[in-house]
Amino acid sequence: MESTDVLIVGGGPIGLEVHAALRGAGVETMQVEAGTLGWTMGWWAPGTKYFSSPERIGIAGVPLVTRDQEKATREEYLAYLRQVAGARGLEVELGWRVETIDREGDGFVVGMRRSVRGVGGPAPGARLAREGGEEDGAPHPDPLPGGEREGRRIRARRVVLAIGNMHRARALGVPGEGLAHVSHFLADPHGYYGRDVLIVGGKNSAVEAAIRLHRVGARVTMSYRGVEFDPERIKYWLTPEIQWLISKGKIGFIPESEVESIGERVVRLRVGGGVREVAADRVLLLIGYEQDATLFERAGIELEGEERRPRFDHTTMETSVPGVFVAGTATGGTQRRTKVFIETSHAHGARIVRAITGRGVGGAEESYGAMAES
Numbered sequence: 497m498e499s500t501d502v503l504i505v506g507g508g509p510i511g512l513e514v515h516a517a518l519r520g521a522g523v524e525t526m527q528v529e530a531g532t533l534g535w536t537m538g539w540w541a542p543g544t545k546y547f548s549s550p551e552r553i554g555i556a557g558v559p560l561v562t563r564d565q566e567k568a569t570r571e572e573y574l575a576y577l578r579q580v581a582g583a584r585g586l587e588v589e590l591g592w593r594v595e596t597i598d599r600e601g602d603g604f605v606v607g608m609r610r611s612v613r614g615v616g617g618p619a620p621g622a623r624l625a626r627e628g629g630e631e632d633g634a635p636h637p638d639p640l641p642g643g644e645r646e647g648r649r650i651r652a653r654r655v656v657l658a659i660g661n662m663h664r665a666r667a668l669g670v671p672g673e674g675l676a677h678v679s680h681f682l683a684d685p686h687g688y689y690g691r692d693v694l695i696v697g698g699k700n701s702a703v704e705a706a707i708r709l710h711r712v713g714a715r716v717t718m719s720y721r722g723v724e725f726d727p728e729r730i731k732y733w734l735t736p737e738i739q740w741l742i743s744k745g746k747i748g749f750i751p752e753s754e755v756e757s758i759g760e761r762v763v764r765l766r767v768g769g770g771v772r773e774v775a776a777d778r779v780l781l782l783i784g785y786e787q788d789a790t791l792f793e794r795a796g797i798e799l800e801g802e803e804r805r806p807r808f809d810h811t812t813m814e815t816s817v818p819g820v821f822v823a824g825t826a827t828g829g830t831q832r833r834t835k836v837f838i839e840t841s842h843a844h845g846a847r848i849v850r851a852i853t854g855r856g857v858g859g860a861e862e863s864y865g866a867m868a869e870s
């Protein structure tokens with residue numbers, strides 16, 4: 497059986513950053529990822545921009561340089577992640593999804609299977625299988641039945657779970673949610689041109705989608721449970737834009753409304769004790785994402801609180817299972833309010849290095865861990 501000292505699971509920015517820190521400290525490592533490098537950013541709509549400035553989401557001491565000195569787009573960041581892997585000599589084995597973590601001797605045996613996609617994002621083909629009920633973004637709808645997929649086992653003294661927390665879209669649980677014109681993910685805005693689009697949600701992704709779709713010539717209406725948007729939960733430059741577009745009647749806004757059912761052409765909303773029908777031939781339910789905690793549970797890690805966060809020691813990042821560490825947004829569970837993201841996770845690699853080697857990461861520590869944690 498293959499073996500390593502540390503196996504890092506997840507090839508997002510923080511998995512890569514932890515890998516670079518461990519490598520820099522001379523620790524033997526392997527890293528596996530179910531999809532491709534930066535899978536999570538891979539399913540965002542084309543051109544989506546980060547809210548963080550480049551220096552705050554740069555990792556492993558490699559400068560993130562953007563074309564126009566502005567915030568990075570998802571495309572720039574994906575290219576950057578490949579650049580970091582190359583510059584730091586980080587090999588990530590792609591297309592392996594970890595399914596089991598079992599203690600054996602002084603370490604673990606980690607079981608994985610071949611996977612055609614990463615974890616999270618819209619699932620191509622899922623719609624074909626469902627009959628009005630199944631969500632796109634349902635947990636890991638891998639088209640290959642488990643028994644037919646190639647398996648692999650790696651022995652590791654320690655495991656770092658940098659598996660993120662956007663594993664599936666939050667569902668509304670209303671009739672019609674599974675119809676073909678309903679999605680939990682914004683696709684290329686161009687495809688919404690000339691359409692009546694109802695966007696459900698009132699946080700950043702919903703507001704950003706509304707503005708972008710209005711600009712490509714869609715007729716956009718927003719349905720939001722709240723009375724007004726919370727500026728704390730929206731990119732600060734978008735708040736005045738959406739307010740202006742709504743005040744001019746360019747984007748429809750129905751506050752204090754909840755979806756009752758979705759039909760082929762019309763969505764029924766409950767508003768103030770009555771029902772209002774809104775025409776829509778595209779419906780976007782942008783109400784957030786959830787973490788799939790199955791791997792934590794299989795590893796025996798305790799989950800805490802309403803958000804079902806993995807229990808871990810904040811000074812070492814070691815979970816309630818000694819030898820299993822957690823890093824990045826995986827630490828946050830299903831976040832009700834986003835407190836953990838790339839910016840707040842830079843210290844994780846340095847802490848894991850210290851816990852494993854007993855040494856700091858010297859000059860590198862600052863660049864790996866300068867940002868405040870939540």
Ligand SMILES: Cc1cc2nc3c(=O)[nH]c(=O)nc-3n(C[C@H](O)[C@H](O)[C@H](O)COP(=O)(O)OP(=O)(O)OC[C@H]3O[C@@H](n4cnc5c(N)ncnc54)[C@H](O)[C@@H]3O)c2cc1C
Binds near residue numbers: 506507593595
């Ligand atoms: C629209 C949007 C904008 C954002 N903007 C910002 C921003 O400006 N600043 C900021 O700091 N953050 C931002 N975030 C959040 C940030 O992108 C994520 O927090 C980031 O992807 C987290 O990095 P991560 O490495 O912790 O996890 P991820 O990037 O989610 O990586 C986890 C990886 O693990 C893989 N994986 C999961 N389970 C397994 C398994 N069992 N086996 C193998 N692989 C597995 C997944 O396929 C995935 O590639 C934004 C998020 C969104 C949705």
